[in-house]
Structure formats: structure tokens, C-alpha cells
Amino acid sequence: MKNILKIMNLNLYYDEFQALKDINIDIENNKVTALIGPSGCGKSTFLKCLNRMNDLIEICSIFGEIEYKEENIYKPNYDVINLRTKVGMVFQKPNPFPMSIFDNVAYGPRCQGIKEKKRLEEIVISSLKSAALYEEVKDRMKKSALSLSGGQQQRLCIARAIAMEPEVILMDEPTSSLDPIATLRIEELINELKKKYTIIIVTHSMQQAARISDNTAFFLMGELIEFNKTDKIFTTPLQQKTEDYITGRFG
Amino acid sequence: MLQNRKQFIIDLENLNNKVINMGKEVIMSYKNTVIACEENNLDLAKDIMKQDKLINDIEISINVDAYLLIAKQCPVASDLRGIITGLKISNDLERIGDYAVNIAKYILKTKHDNSTYIGAIIKLIDHIVNMLEGIMEAFKNENIELALEISDLDEVLDHEYEKEVKKIFMIGKKTTDIETEEAMRALLILKQIERAGDHITNIAENIVYLVNGRRVELN
Numbered sequence: 001m002k003n004i005l006k007i008m009n010l011n012l013y014y015d016e017f018q019a020l021k022d023i024n025i026d027i028e029n030n031k032v033t034a035l036i037g038p039s040g041c042g043k044s045t046f047l048k049c050l051n052r053m054n055d056l057i058e059i060c061s062i063f064g065e066i067e068y069k070e071e072n073i074y075k076p077n078y079d080v081i082n083l084r085t086k087v088g089m090v091f092q093k094p095n096p097f098p099m100s101i102f103d104n105v106a107y108g109p110r111c112q113g114i115k116e117k118k119r120l121e122e123i124v125i126s127s128l129k130s131a132a133l134y135e136e137v138k139d140r141m142k143k144s145a146l147s148l149s150g151g152q153q154q155r156l157c158i159a160r161a162i163a164m165e166p167e168v169i170l171m172d173e174p175t176s177s178l179d180p181i182a183t184l185r186i187e188e189l190i191n192e193l194k195k196k197y198t199i200i201i202v203t204h205s206m207q208q209a210a211r212i213s214d215n216t217a218f219f220l221m222g223e224l225i226e227f228n229k230t231d232k233i234f235t236t237p238l239q240q241k242t243e244d245y246i247t248g249r250f251g
Numbered sequence: 252m253l254q255n256r257k258q259f260i261i262d263l264e265n266l267n268n269k270v271i272n273m274g275k276e277v278i279m280s281y282k283n284t285v286i287a288c289e290e291n292n293l294d295l296a297k298d299i300m301k302q303d304k305l306i307n308d309i310e311i312s313i314n315v316d317a318y319l320l321i322a323k324q325c326p327v328a329s330d331l332r333g334i335i336t337g338l339k340i341s342n343d344l345e346r347i348g349d350y351a352v353n354i355a356k357y358i359l360k361t362k363h364d365n366s367t368y369i370g371a372i373i374k375l376i377d378h379i380v381n382m383l384e385g386i387m388e389a390f391k392n393e394n395i396e397l398a399l400e401i402s403d404l405d406e407v408l409d410h411e412y413e414k415e416v417k418k419i420f421m422i423g424k425k426t427t428d429i430e431t432e433e434a435m436r437a438l439l440i441l442k443q444i445e446r447a448g449d450h451i452t453n454i455a456e457n458i459v460y461l462v463n464g465r466r467v468e469l470n
Contacts, residue, residue: 207325234327236464247330248256 001069004029004168004198005050010064012045012054019045021222023064027168032190032199034213034230036206038250041219043202047170050200051087052080068168085112088161092173094153096145096160101128101137104145104156108164123163130196131159132189151182155189162193169193171201175208187212206246210234218242259324266316266337273309273344274387276302280351281380287358288373299355306348313341329461336461340390343450343457347383350443357440361433367422368437371415375444378408382451390454393462402455402469408448409470415441 005027012020020042027033027050035043045054052073054060065072073083085108096104105124114120124141128134133155137148145156154174161169171190175183190199190212203209209216210230217227218241226233226242237243244250280302287295317338320326326334354376382404389397419434452469459467 206327210327235331237328243328246327248253248259 006067008065013061015059023224031214034209034216035202037219042222043219051084085164087168088166089170100142102141105163127159127163131155168198277348278383284354296355296358303352310341310345336457343453347447347450350447386454398455398458402452405448405452412445
């Protein structure tokens with residue numbers, strides 16, 4: 001299976017306002033897909049559709065299909081809890097729980113019923129290693145997660161997502177509150193993570209999209225204007241609107 | 252339009268203007284080589300060599316501008332192509348300019364004894380001047396059709412070159428060392444003029460890339 005997610009004729013409304021217009025896009029396995037576009041273009045809304053986070057918004061209605069591993073996630077009685085373990089999410093601002101570093105990562109597995117201490121330890125250590133944080137925190141696992149720096153907290157959130165053994169990780173501007181060095185570390189981590197996971201990232205940084213993604217989707221006013229290989233988008237975009245946006249001709 | 256964007260457009264225009272000016276200087280060099288050949292004007296030949304310093308300085312200045320723009324503005328899409336083609340075209344122009352210097356050196360070396368071959372050399376240089384004027388016009392107006400027409404002229408140049416080389420061999424076995432040396436010198440210069448035509452074809456390829464992002468191999 002080349003495409004882990006297939007989005008077909010997706011339309012989304014907040015009450016009367018149409019936030020996404022007839023989106024069709026295939027997300028490739030083990031690739032980084034970047035979603036770019038000006039604020040309010042629908043990219044975060046689109047991202048949240050992929051693990052049904054928009055279900056929590058009452059005024060939101062969704063039409064069309066999103067297939068995750070060839071099964072429509074919006075079909076009746078679909079197991080949403082399972083979907084959200086398989087399609088994890090990392091947010092703009094690091095949001096560690098107010099508990100120890102260890103407990104943050106062990107939170108998800110514990111909710112799934114894993115109680116054995118040794119097994120939990122294994123999961124926490126391997127998740128922290130995958131998130132390139134283990135070496136920095138191995139001697140203070142019992143310390144509060146809030147004592148970590150912003151960049152470390154974001155990597156902890158990535159470790160927390162990884163602990164659920166997801167297949168897809170959604171990232172909504174994961175580096176927008178980080179300094180340039182912490183940003184580069186996360187970008188390096190994303191490059192490493194794509195070997196095991198499929199990553200979809202919303203970013204406002206054109207350079208970040210160009211540096212880390214394989215495919216790029218450009219959204220504008222709820223429409224998908226162009227979706228192509230990142231190399232193509234940033235050298236010879238097919239649509240004038242894409243060219244205007246990425247070169248800063250808007251505004 | 253945002254202020255940074257305005258500044259970028261001004262900087263990119265400046266870079267393009269430098270490429271256009273560089274082209275004018277190279278064309279001037281070649282026109283001067285024709286006059287120097289025709290009149291056997293040794294002072295003008297020396298001026299051509301001096302003029303090359305100016306051409307080289309413009310190329311360095313284009314390089315500096317391009318590196319700064321890339322470092323500071325992280326350009327993409329047509330902006331990036333504009334800078335890259337500016338860099339590449341200036342590199343080709345610099346090389347074409349070097350050949351003009353070699354023609355000037357040839358004039359100085361052969362002095363009054365170049366009458367046997369000078370007609371052929373002038374003929375090919377005239378062809379290069381035409382191609383250079385056309386290709387710089389195509390660059391200025393981002394005109395792909397004109398760029399392709401000019402690259403077609405390179406085939407005509409190649410044909411003329413072959414013809415002239417054959418003529419040199421047809422003149423017959425060179426009886427003295429001096430005659431052999433003269434023929435060799437003329438052959439080398441003709442070859443360099445032919446190479447200048449290849450560089451003009453490179454410029455045509457870069458104009459196509461600049462305008463539509465396609466890499467083409469011409470001739």
C-alpha cells in the first residue's frame with residue numbers, strides 16, 4: 001500500500017462557512033507531507049480531519065471520504081479511539097501533562113491497560129530514544145516534565161505520541177514556539193522518524209517545508225491549489241497562486 | 252506589496268541589469284576585435300585586453316549579489332531561477348570575453364602577417380556578434396523563441412567553422428615552420444570562436460530554464 005491516507009471530495013463547514021472545498025489528496029506512506037498556506041486557509045482544519053479531531057467541534061460538518069488504510073474513517077461505528085492511537089498528533093505549543101517525564105510517556109500505554117512495570121519502562125525508553133530525548137533525560141525521569149526546555153518538551157510530546165505505536169503523526173506547526181537550534185533538532189528528528197512513520201506537518205516556514213518534506217500541499221481559502229513533490233513546488237510550481245505565495249508576492 | 256518583496260525585486264533587477272551590461276561589454280569587445288583585425292590596430296587589441304578586466308569585475312559583482320540574495324532571501328521558484336540563470340549566464344559571458352582576449356593576443360602576435368587567415372576569423376567573429384546581440388535581447392525580454400532562433404545560428408557557425416578549417420588544410424602542406432605556426436594559430440583562434448558559439452547556446456538553454464523551468468539540451 002503506497003498511500004496510507006486517501007482523501008476524497010472532502011468538504012467541511014463550520015455552520016454556513018465552508019472551510020474546506022472539495023479536497024482530494026493521497027498521503028504517501030513513510031513520507032513527510034507539508035501543508036502550507038496563509039492563516040485561515042484550512043490547513044489545520046484539514047489536519048484535524050485526519051484523526052477526527054473536528055468531531056469535538058459541534059458546528060462542524062464534514063462530507064466526503066477519508067480512507068485510512070483503505071477504510072473510511074467517517075463511516076458509522078468506526079473505532080475513533082483506535083484511529084487516534086494510530087494517527088497521533090503533536091501541537092503547536094508543547095503541552096506536556098503536569099507530571100513526571102516518565103509518566104507523560106507512559107500515560108497512553110497505561111490508558112491502554114499496560115500495567116507491567118518492566119513493559120512500561122521498555123516503551124518509555126524506546127519512545128524517548130526515538131524522539132532523540134533519552135540521553136538528555138535518562139537521569140531525571142521522575143522530574144516534572146515542565147522543568148524541560150521548550151524544545152525538550154516538544155520532543156517529549158513526540159515521544160508521548162510514539163509510545164502509542166502510531167503509523168501516522170500529525171504535526172501542527174511543531175516548531176513555531178521554538179528557537180532555531182531546537183527547531184533544527186525537531187527537523188532532524190522528523191527526518192529520522194519518517195523511516196518508521198508517515199508524517200503530515202503544518203508549517204508557516206517555507207524553508208522548513210522545503211527542507212524536510214517530500215511532498216507539499218498548498219492551501220488557499222479552503223481550496224487545495226497545488227499538491228506535488230516538494231522539489232517541484234519550490235523550483236517550478238505549476239500554479240501561479242503557489243508561485244505568488246511561496247515567493248512572498250501576496251500582501 | 253510587502254517592503255521586503257519590493258527590495259528583493261529591486262535587487263533582482265539590479266542583478267539582471269548587471270548581466271545585461273556585461274553582455275554589452277562582451278559585444279563591444281568582439282566588435283573591437285573586428286576593427287582591430289581589419290585595421291591591424293594593435294592599440295585597440297591592447298584595449299580589448301583591458302576591457303576584459305571590467306568584464307571579469309562585473310562577473311564577480313554578479314556573484315556577490317547572487318550569494319547575498321540567496322543567503323538573505325532564501326528565494327524559491329522563479330525568483331531562484333532568476334538568480335541561478337543570472338549566475339550561469341554571467342559565467343558563460345565571462346568565458347566568451349576570455350576568447351575575445353585570445354583573439355586580441357592573436358592580433359598582437361601575428362602583427363602584419365595575418366592576411367592569409369584574417370578574413371575567415373572576421374567572418375566568424377561577425378557571426379558571434381550577431382548571436383550575442385540576439386541572445387542578450389532574448390535574455391532582456393525573456394523571449395524563448397528568440398533564444399531558440401539564436402541557438403540554431405550556432406549550427407550555422409559550426410558549419411562555417413568546419414568550412415574554414417578545411418580551407419586551411421586545403422591550402423596545402425605548409426612549407427616553412429612560420430607557415431605551419433601561422434596556420435596553427437589561426438586554427439586555435441577559429442576553434443575558440445566556435446566555442447564562444449557553444450557558450451551562447453548555453454545562455455539560450457538558461458533562458459528557457461528561467462522562463463518555464465524546463466532543462467533543455469540545444470544543439
